[in-house]
Amino acid sequence: TDLSVFRALSQFLVFVYCSLLWRGLKFILRKVTGRCELQRICYNNKHGARRSLKIGTTPNISDSLLRSALSVDSDRVEKTIDDIMALKKINPDTNPQLGVSLGASLLQIVGYRALLMQVEKLRREAYDCENQEHEEMLLKLWKELRPDTPLSGRISKQWCEIGFQGSDPKTDFRGMGLLGLHNLLYFAEHDKATALQMLSDSLQPKHNELNAAEWEQKSLDKAIGYSFAIVGINMTELTYSLLLSGALKTHLYNVAPELPGLTHFQQTFCHLMQEFQRFWVEEDPSDIMEFNRVRAKFQRRIVRQLQDPDAALCPHFSASDLRLVNL
Structure with missing residues (x-):
């Protein structure tokens, strides 16, 4: 007990000393620099x-x-x-x-x-199939990603074609609420060519499932093999966690001249979607069961990048018309 008291007192004295030293240094700096x-x-x-x-x-x-x-x-x-x-x-x-x-x-x-x-607020708002606005957003997502394929019905196995897990996508939005849908739709609308290409790549079979002739015919470097929409919701969670922890401050402060807004957040999500696909291909996982490992490694890489005060993850993202200004 005496040792604990001594340690606590020592820590307090060190804190007081450092505070006084810092105040004194600031006082000197103000006098010297004005x-x-x-x-x-x-x-x-x-x-x-x-x-x-x-x-x-x-x-x-x-x-x-x-x-x-x-x-x-x-x-x-x-x-x-x-x-x-x-x-x-x-x-x-x-x-x-x-x-x-x-x-x-x-x-x-x-x-x-x-x-x-x-x-x-968007994350906490659950998808409501009775809400006409929610339903219209979801159907619009299908039209953006499958423009030439009519949807047979609101409940359909066709949703798996764009990477949802089952016949009703609303169940996949539980973790991120409307935020996941907003992000996916933003990507599909504002960088449509990239989103369609990523969706197409994600549907390709693993290269070890093809024989040599088929592989050459496919002209693929590596297969992707993941669910596009589910990865989008997962990358939404990653972008959200970076925002919540404050790690995203370096990026947003460097790309938003004044007010960071929802558009900046969504553009960051789009960038992370593209970067994750590249990272997934680099890692070349044996199957989707390695997703959590690859995702965790990818997150560590992004966090390290954001520790640089000059970090700007996507300063020239194609969907952005914003530019840095000197103030």
């Missing part, structure tokens, strides 16, 4: 993740200030900037660029929070 921490962050880091990640974790951006701007209302963001400038005793007339830079980063920070709430 700039506070926020000014140094804004002036020494380019717009994007390098700047916004640091601003989001600085004690000067309190939770109360961020909550006041959570509605992503420009007037509230301006009010938040005025409050911060007043708190840090910064003259906005002599530091006009600071307000612009700080405003852009604040929009990214609160925009990320708003996006998370929007995505979570």
Whole structure:
């Protein structure tokens, strides 16, 4: 017990010492540079993740200030900037660029929070076959992926042709709710050629099931052999988990000049779908039973990429007309 008390006291003293040391260092830096921490962050880091990640974790951006701007209302963001400038005793007339830079980063920070709430709402909304809008989205997905094949009925084994597990796709949406359907439909509509090619590839047989003549005739490097829609729902879960953990901040802050929105999230999903297919082919699994292993390895690769503050998973994704700007 005495040893535990001693350790706790030692840890507390170290914490106090480090806090005082850090405060002292910041005081010296302000005196030497004539700039506070926020000014140094804004002036020494380019717009994007390098700047916004640091601003989001600085004690000067309190939770109360961020909550006041959570509605992503420009007037509230301006009010938040005025409050911060007043708190840090910064003259906005002599530091006009600071307000612009700080405003852009604040929009990214609160925009990320708003996006998370929007995505979570879609994920929690269950597919309802009595909801006409839900049904229309599902039928539209079929038409986008099978434009030349009429659907025999709402309940049909044909759904397996685009990668669902059974006759009624609604059962496959349970984990990700409407979010999975939204993502699949976005991919099919906004990057249709790629989605159709991926669907076609996913239906190819394993190369070890073909003889040499058949293999040459198919002109395939490697077979894909997975369920397109199910993988789409799985990649939806991966994209969602990256957003929820905050790992996706680097990418979104680097590709969204101001507000990360649902479109950015869906474009990221589309990119991960394509990258997972390439990764699956590289791994060359013996069968679909290896899916969880390959998926876990793929996720580790993406997480490592996102640890780079300059990471941008899909800065030039074909469905995107957004470009980075320097602020």
